[in-house]
Amino acid sequence: MKQHLIVSALTVADFLQTHPRRIGAALAAVLMGSAGGAYAVATRTPVAAQPVHLVTEALEQLPVQEQVQALQAHHLTLYRNARVRASDTAHSLLERLGVADPDAAQFLRSNALTRQMLIGQAGRQVFAEAGEDGALRALHSTWLESGNAPQFKRLLVQRDASGQLQARVESGTPQRNQRLASGIVRSTLRAAADEAGVPDDVMRQVERIFEGNLDVQRALHKGDRFSLVYETLEADSGEELRAGRVLSAEIEHGGKQHQALWFAEKGKGGAYYTFDGQGLQRAYLSSPLRVPLKVTSGFGMRIHPVTGERKGHAGVDYGAPTGTPVYTVGAGAVEFAGVKSGYGKLVIVRHNDQKYETRYAHLSRIDVKQGETVSAGDLVGAVGATGVATGPHLHFEWRIDGEPVNPVGQLAFYRESAPLSAAGKKAFAAHASRMHVQLAAAKEIRTAEFE
Numbered sequence: 142m143k144q145h146l147i148v149s150a151l152t153v154a155d156f157l158q159t160h161p162r163r164i165g166a167a168l169a170a171v172l173m174g175s176a177g178g179a180y181a182v183a184t185r186t187p188v189a190a191q192p193v194h195l196v197t198e199a200l201e202q203l204p205v206q207e208q209v210q211a212l213q214a215h216h217l218t219l220y221r222n223a224r225v226r227a228s229d230t231a232h233s234l235l236e237r238l239g240v241a242d243p244d245a246a247q248f249l250r251s252n253a254l255t256r257q258m259l260i261g262q263a264g265r266q267v268f269a270e271a272g273e274d275g276a277l278r279a280l281h282s283t284w285l286e287s288g289n290a291p292q293f294k295r296l297l298v299q300r301d302a303s304g305q306l307q308a309r310v311e312s313g314t315p316q317r318n319q320r321l322a323s324g325i326v327r328s329t330l331r332a333a334a335d336e337a338g339v340p341d342d343v344m345r346q347v348e349r350i351f352e353g354n355l356d357v358q359r360a361l362h363k364g365d366r367f368s369l370v371y372e373t374l375e376a377d378s379g380e381e382l383r384a385g386r387v388l389s390a391e392i393e394h395g396g397k398q399h400q401a402l403w404f405a406e407k408g409k410g411g412a413y414y415t416f417d418g419q420g421l422q423r424a425y426l427s428s429p430l431r432v433p434l435k436v437t438s439g440f441g442m443r444i445h446p447v448t449g450e451r452k453g454h455a456g457v458d459y460g461a462p463t464g465t466p467v468y469t470v471g472a473g474a475v476e477f478a479g480v481k482s483g484y485g486k487l488v489i490v491r492h493n494d495q496k497y498e499t500r501y502a503h504l505s506r507i508d509v510k511q512g513e514t515v516s517a518g519d520l521v522g523a524v525g526a527t528g529v530a531t532g533p534h535l536h537f538e539w540r541i542d543g544e545p546v547n548p549v550g551q552l553a554f555y556r557e558s559a560p561l562s563a564a565g566k567k568a569f570a571a572h573a574s575r576m577h578v579q580l581a582a583a584k585e586i587r588t589a590e591f592e
Contacts, residue, residue, distance in 0.1 A: 241275030485528020
C-alpha cells in the first residue's frame with residue numbers, strides 16, 4: 142500500500158512538471174466559471190522534482206486484554222423507581238422495581254419498619270438499586286408525614302458488610318425551592334400538565350387563581366399555553382416531597398395573556414395580583430355575612446351542643462342576631478331552598494364550576510327559590526335558629542364534589558386582595574420584576590407538548 146502511494150505521488154509530480162501550462166489554464170477556467178470574476182494566472186517555470194522519503198514506524202499493540210478483564214470485573218447496577226400501590230405486596234412492589242429477589246421480598250414482609258412504612262403506603266415513591274442478576278442492593282423512600290411537617294423521614298434498606306439486608310429510618314429538614322414549568326395544550330390541559338410533570342395540586346391552585354376571569358379547565362384548547370413558577374419542598378437528596386404555593390402563573394388563551402403573582406406585603410397576609418399591582422377579582426366573597434364574624438363552633442370533630450354526641454361538624458357556625466342578612470358567597474344556581482331535618486331552613490347554592498356548593502342553614506327566612514340564578518353577594522335569607530340549634534346563628538358549609546371542607550380555609554384563599562400601600566408598591570415592583578424574569582425563563586421550557 143505504501144509503495145502504491147509513493148508511485149502515485151511521483152506520477153502526479155511528473156505530470157505537473159511536464160504540463161504546467163495545461164494545469165494553469167484548467168485552474169483559470171474553473172475559477173472563472175465558479176464565480177464569474179476576473180482572474181489572472183501566471184505561467185510557472187518547471188517544478189523541480191522533490192525528494193520522496195519512505196517512513197516506517199512500528200505500532201504498539203494496545204492492551205486489549207486488560208480492558209476486557211476490566212469490563213468483566215465491572216458490576217452493572219440498575220436503578221428504578223415506582224410508587225407504592227394500595228394493593229401492593231412485597232413481591233409485586235419489587236417486581237415493578239425490576240428486582241427478582243425472593244430473600245429481599247421476605248425481608249420486606251418480615252421487617253417491622255418496612256411493613257409499617259412501606260407496604261400499603263399508597264403513593265409513596267420508592268427508589269431501588271439492583272444488580273444485573275436482579276438481586277436487591279439498596280432501597281429507599283422519603284416522605285413528609287403531613288403537608289406542614291417540619292422534618293421529612295427516609296426509610297433506608299441496605300446490605301451490611303456481611304451482605305445481609307438491614308433497615309433504618311433517618312430524618313432531615315426539607316429545603317424550600319422553586320420549580321419552573323410550562324406547556325402547550327395539544328388535547329387537554331390535564332394531559333399537558335401531566336406531560337410537564339406539574340402536580341395536580343398545583344393545577345388546582347391555578348384554576349382557583351384565575352377562576353374569577355377564566356375557567357382554566359374548560360376554556361383552554363389546543364394551542365393555548367401555560368407557564369408556572371411554584372414552590373417545592375425537597376429532601377437533601379433533591380427528591381421533591383410535595384409542591385407548595387404557586388408563585389406566579391401565566392395563561393395564554395385565545396391570543397390574550399392572563400397573569401398572576403403572589404405577593405405578601407410586610408405585616409399583612411399575601412394575595413394574588415396582576416403584574417401591574419391590581420388585585421385579582423375573586424369568584425367568591427370573603428364572607429356570607431357583612432358583620433364582624435364571630436365563630437361559635439368550628440369545623441371538625443366536636444361535642445354536639447344539643448345531643449351531647451361527639452361527631453364531625455361539616456361547617457362553621459357564625460353567631461349573629463336573628464334577622465341578620467345572609468348573602469351567597471359566589472355565583473351559581475339555587476339547588477335547594479326549604480326545610481331539611483336538623484338544618485332547619487336551608488339554602489344550597491351550586492356554583493358555576495359545578496364542583497363547589499355552599500350551604501346556609503338555620504335561617505329565619507329564605508329569600509330565594511329553587512332553580513333561581515344568583516350572583517356573588519345576592520341575598521339568600523337571614524340568620525335564625527330553625528332546626529336543631531341552641532340559639533340564632535348561621536351554619537355555613539363549603540363542599541367540593543360533595544365532601545365538606547373547612548370554609549375558613551376556602552374564604553381565606555378567596556379573600557379580596559388588599560390595596561398596596563405606598564411602601565408596598567415599591568416592594569411589589571421589585572418582586573414583580575424578579576417574577577417576570579422567572580416566568581420568561583419558564584416559557585422556554587416547552588416540556589408539555591402533548592400530542
